[in-house]
Every structure is written in C-alpha cells, then in structure tokens.
Amino acid sequence: MKKLTGVGLGFRAKMADELIARSPEGIDFVEIHPENYVSRGGIFRRRLHAAMERWPVLTHGLTCGFGQTEPVDGEYLTSLTALLQEVNTPWHSEHLCFGGAGDTFVHDLLPLPPRPETLEVAAARFFEMQDRIGRPLSFENVSYYAPMSADPLDEARFCQSLIERGAKIMLDVNNVYVNSQNFGFDPREWINLIDLDAVVQMHVAGHEVREDGLRIDTHGEPVPDPVFELLEYTLRRSGPRAVLLERDNNIPELDTLLAELSRLREVYDRAIAQPRNLEARP
Amino acid sequence: MIPADLSLEAYEDHVVALCFSAAPAETDFARLGAPERWKIYRRMVRSRISKVCVSAMPRTMRCLPEERRKALFSQWMAEDPPRTRIFRELPVQFGAWAKPHLLADSRAWLSELAEYELLSWTVRTVDERNAQPSEALSFERPVVMSPSVRLFSAAHAVHIKRADEAYPQERVFACLYRDPDTSKAVTMSLSPFIYDLMRRWHIAPAESLTESVQRTVTARGSGIDTKLIDGLSGVLADFLQRGVLLGSLPSSA
Numbered sequence: 001m002k003k004l005t006g007v008g009l010g011f012r013a014k015m016a017d018e019l020i021a022r023s024p025e026g027i028d029f030v031e032i033h034p035e036n037y038v039s040r041g042g043i044f045r046r047r048l049h050a051a052m053e054r055w056p057v058l059t060h061g062l063t064c065g066f067g068q069t070e071p072v073d074g075e076y077l078t079s080l081t082a083l084l085q086e087v088n089t090p091w092h093s094e095h096l097c098f099g100g101a102g103d104t105f106v107h108d109l110l111p112l113p114p115r116p117e118t119l120e121v122a123a124a125r126f127f128e129m130q131d132r133i134g135r136p137l138s139f140e141n142v143s144y145y146a147p148m149s150a151d152p153l154d155e156a157r158f159c160q161s162l163i164e165r166g167a168k169i170m171l172d173v174n175n176v177y178v179n180s181q182n183f184g185f186d187p188r189e190w191i192n193l194i195d196l197d198a199v200v201q202m203h204v205a206g207h208e209v210r211e212d213g214l215r216i217d218t219h220g221e222p223v224p225d226p227v228f229e230l231l232e233y234t235l236r237r238s239g240p241r242a243v244l245l246e247r248d249n250n251i252p253e254l255d256t257l258l259a260e261l262s263r264l265r266e267v268y269d270r271a272i273a274q275p276r277n278l279e280a281r282p
Numbered sequence: 283m284i285p286a287d288l289s290l291e292a293y294e295d296h297v298v299a300l301c302f303s304a305a306p307a308e309t310d311f312a313r314l315g316a317p318e319r320w321k322i323y324r325r326m327v328r329s330r331i332s333k334v335c336v337s338a339m340p341r342t343m344r345c346l347p348e349e350r351r352k353a354l355f356s357q358w359m360a361e362d363p364p365r366t367r368i369f370r371e372l373p374v375q376f377g378a379w380a381k382p383h384l385l386a387d388s389r390a391w392l393s394e395l396a397e398y399e400l401l402s403w404t405v406r407t408v409d410e411r412n413a414q415p416s417e418a419l420s421f422e423r424p425v426v427m428s429p430s431v432r433l434f435s436a437a438h439a440v441h442i443k444r445a446d447e448a449y450p451q452e453r454v455f456a457c458l459y460r461d462p463d464t465s466k467a468v469t470m471s472l473s474p475f476i477y478d479l480m481r482r483w484h485i486a487p488a489e490s491l492t493e494s495v496q497r498t499v500t501a502r503g504s505g506i507d508t509k510l511i512d513g514l515s516g517v518l519a520d521f522l523q524r525g526v527l528l529g530s531l532p533s534s535a
Binding site: 035036038039040041042043044045046063067068069073076098099100101102103104105106107108110112113115117118121145146147148149150214216 | 283284289290291293294295297298301302314315316319320322323326327330331363364365366367368369370372406407408409410411412429430460464465
C-alpha cells in the first residue's frame with residue numbers, strides 16, 4: 001500500500017455534516033478519535049461511513065496512554081481493534097501519557113516523568129497493544145504544564161529511547177512548541193534529538209496563551225506562525241508525512257478551517273519541495 | 283519536580299487523587315513541585331467532566347443553584363470518580379450516583395427529569411448493530427425492538443418542556459427511541475397497557491407476541507376484546523413505521 005502523506009483534518013461532529021456534503025478538495029485524509037465511535041450508532045456511525053467513502057481515515061486514541069501502570073483493558077482493545085479494522089486505518093496512535101489510575105479515568109493526557117521505570121512500562125505497553133490491535137502503532141508526545149525533569153529536553157531523549165526500542169512516533173509539533181515556550185528550550189533542538197525516520201504522522205494545532213504567559217494546548221485557536229515554522233523545519237528533515245490540522249474546540253466556520261488547511265498545504269508543499277535536510281542528529 | 287523516590291504507580295495515584303479529592307491539601311500539590319501548575323490540571327479535569335454532564339442534563343442542571351451543582355460534582359468525583367473511558371458515558375455514571383441526592387430534593391420531579399434527560403442522551407448513541415435479526419411481524423414469534431428503545435414512567439410530566447421548570451403531577455408512560463432518519467431521540471406517550479406490554483417484551487424476550495399480550499392482559503386484570511385488538515393493531519403498525527419495532531425474531535433464531 002502506498003504510504004499515506006499530505007495534509008488532513010480532524011473529523012469532528014460539529015463540522016462533519018458540512019464537510020461530507022461539500023467534500024472539498026485538498027483533504028488527503030481525516031482523523032477520528034475511536035472512543036467517539038466504539039459501540040456508538042446513529043448519526044455518528046453514518047457520518048463515519050460517509051467519511052470512509054471519501055477519505056482515508058486515521059485513528060487517534062485518547063484513553064490508552066502508554067504510561068499507565070495497569071494491565072491493558074482487553075475488552076476495550078477488542079472493540080478498538082474491530083473499529084480499526086472497520087475503517088482500515090493504516091496505523092493507529094495513542095499518547096505517551098497516563099489518563100488515570102486503577103479503574104479511574106481523568107479524561108486528560110497527564111505527563112510522565114522521563115525515567116527508566118517509565119520507559120519500561122511504556123515500551124511494554126506499546127508493543128503489547130501493537131500486537132493486540134494487529135496493525136502499526138505510534139505514540140504522540142504530549143504537552144504538559146508541570147515540570148517533569150530538570151532538563152526539559154529529557155522528554156525528547158525519552159521519546160527517542162522509545163523509538164530506539166522500535167516504536168514509531170506521531171509527532172505533535174504544536175506540543176513541542178507549547179512545551180518549549182512553557183519550559184524555555186529551543187524546539188528545534190527537541191526535534192533534532194528525534195530520529196525522524198520513525199515519524200509516521202504529525203499534528204499541528206493552535207493553543208491558548210494565558211495572561212500569565214502559560215500556554216495551554218486547547219486545539220481551540222488557529223495554528224500560530226511559529227508552529228508552522230517548526231513544522232516546516234521538521235518536514236524538511238523528515239520528508240513527506242501525513243500532517244493533520246487538529247481543531248477540537250472553538251471550531252470556526254468550515255471555510256475558515258479550510259483556509260487554514262490551505263495554509264498548511266502551502267507550508268507542506270514548500271517544505272517537501274526542497275531537498276531533504278539529512279543533517280545527522282547529534 | 284517529581285520526587286525520585288515516588289514510583290510511577292504512586293505518582294499516577296497521587297495525581298489522580300489531586301484531580302478528584304474534594305479538597306486536597308496544599309502539601310499534596312507541593313509534593314510534586316509547581317503546585318500552581320497541578321491546580322491547573324485539577325481545574326481542567328474537573329471542568330471538562332462537569333461540562334459533559336451539564337450538556338447531557340441541561341434542564342436538570344438549570345434547576346440546581348450553581349453552588350449546589352458544584353457541590354454535587356465535587357462529592358461525586360470524590361466518592362465515585364469516573365470509571366469509564368468513554369466520555370459520553372460520564373453523565374450516566376454521574377446520574378446513577380446523584381439519584382439519591384436528587385430524590386431527596388423537595389421538588390419531587392427533579393430526579394424524574396434527570397432520568398428522562400439521561401435516557402434521551404443515551405438513546406441518541408445506542409449502537410443499532412446490536413439489533414437482533416428480524417423478519418416480518420408475526421403474533422406467533424417474539425418481537426424485535428430497536429436497541430434504542432427505552433421505557434420511561436414518571437409521576438410528573440417532565441417530558442414536556444416548561445419555561446417555569448415546574449412540572450405538574452401527572453402519570454406519564456412513554457418510550458424513547460432514536461428516529462432512524464434524524465438520529466434524534468423521540469419521546470412517544472403510551473397507554474398504561476402498551477407500556478406494560480413493552481415492559482413484558484423487555485423482561486420476557488422469548489415470549490411470542492400473542493403470549494406477551496395475553497400475560498399483560500391477565501396481569502392487568504382485563505380481557506381481550508375487539509377494541510383492544512384494533513387498538514393494538516394500530517399501535518404495532520405505528521411502531522413498525524417509526525422503527526420502534528423491527529419485526530419478529532426469525533423462527534430459525
């Protein structure tokens with residue numbers, strides 16, 4: 001199968017009907033959160049099937065954080081696997097985070113301390129889940145607001161350690177940028193620590209800047225220029241990948257979203273038109 | 283910074299407790315360093331979870347003063363924090379926990395309103411692929427209902443929206459189902475007999491339609507007459523047209 005590349009859009013209920021009705025050009029794929037479709041019928045499933053007729057559908061989970069210490073939830077993985085098969089996603093991604101403890105769910109993506117113990121848990125969970133879903137899996141680096149390590153670049157080293165175990169990464173460029181602003185590091189340095197051959201997909205999104213300067217990854221604002229610049233920097237090094245525009249909150253009119261997608265396309269085309277920058281990682 | 287002597291499991295337990303405890307101590311936040319940042323996490327988590335419950339039960343929530351609502355959410359998260367990974371299921375878990383609190387309210391209709399709103403919320407998303415196979419409706423076979431059908435009975439007319447949020451005392455028998463075309467939840471008022479008959483379909487799904495009618499009539503102490511047969515025929519035809527009934531279980535099932 002040809003590797004999926006190009007630009008895509010998060011498929012969200014608020015704009016799904018209009019997106020399907022208009023089926024605009026310039027969308028190479030859409031992405032869904034499987035939790036919103038597992039064991040769900042009615043209009044949600046009808047929309048999903050309409051999307052599948054028009055675009056490749058990628059899946060991006062919210063509740064199977066690789067840092068969770070409990071055994072994986074076999075019952076949920078069975079339902080998830082069936083959905084992934086139904087939409088025939090070329091790969092599935094989850095977050096390098098934890099989302100609860102025991103049988104309690106916080107419905108948020110909570111950060112992990114980048115330590116050897118965490119790496120062992122995350123690697124074991126990653127490969128167990130990949131085996132169980134029976135298709136390629138990747139992990140997303142998350143944004144975080146409380147310091148996890150004395151050196152914030154330890155997060156990149158932690159991600160790279162997981163990559164060196166054989167995992168693939170769903171690189172969220174916005175999260176790298178948000179973290180760089182909140183914890184004071186050069187986001188390009190973060191990118192340079194990652195083996196970009198392991199990147200299967202990227203995310204870009206907007207975020208909120210609070211009055212105190214803290215940036216919160218809301219997915220509720222347009223993508224800011226520095227995130228586009230970091231994406232271009234990354235794409236020049238990685239070569240073509242599937243890049244998703246995420247918008248989950250404060251969703252604007254579809255035309256506004258499509259204009260932003262066009263801008264993403266320009267950045268993407270410009271980046272991949274140049275010879276790939278193969279500078280070795282330090 | 284996260285203390286080095288805190289295991290990953292202990293760290294995760296600690297963060298979850300920070301999010302859901304009714305009133306964590308300052309020292310609990312400080313233990314992980316950057317206490318103000320952990321308070322942001324606590325606010326985000328609690329806000330997101332509360333919001334989905336308000337979305338599912340807007341009329342019920344409007345009837346609760348803000349302080350009472352916040353106190354209920356806080357008590358819920360502390361006593362019975364979210365146990366489901368599926369976000370849309372959170373309001374149902376909250377509703378089950380909150381039921382005794384709402385029943386204790388002086389407004390006798392409040393818990394019925396909450397139950398009604400949660401049924402409407404659930405009906406919209408039920409997976410129709412769980413439907414049993416069906417063939418043309420036959421009195422000799424058990425009926426097959428849409429998986430979205432839910433029965434509702436109340437002592438107040440909470441299914442009719444009122445601007446003053448004061449629901450009159452009135453015996454209500456109804457079913458909710460998802461309209462196959464619009465996917466919206468529809469409430470259909472029922473006669474007490476049809477309500478009892480549909481309950482029978484739920485509790486004795488292997489009975490033929492004829493048996494379920496006979497047992498319902500017997501239980502109600504009435505008899506089968508032409509008027510009942512004519513009325514029932516009309517209701518069954520309406521149910522089939524609306525998608526409430528899908529038909530009968532095939533004889534091979």
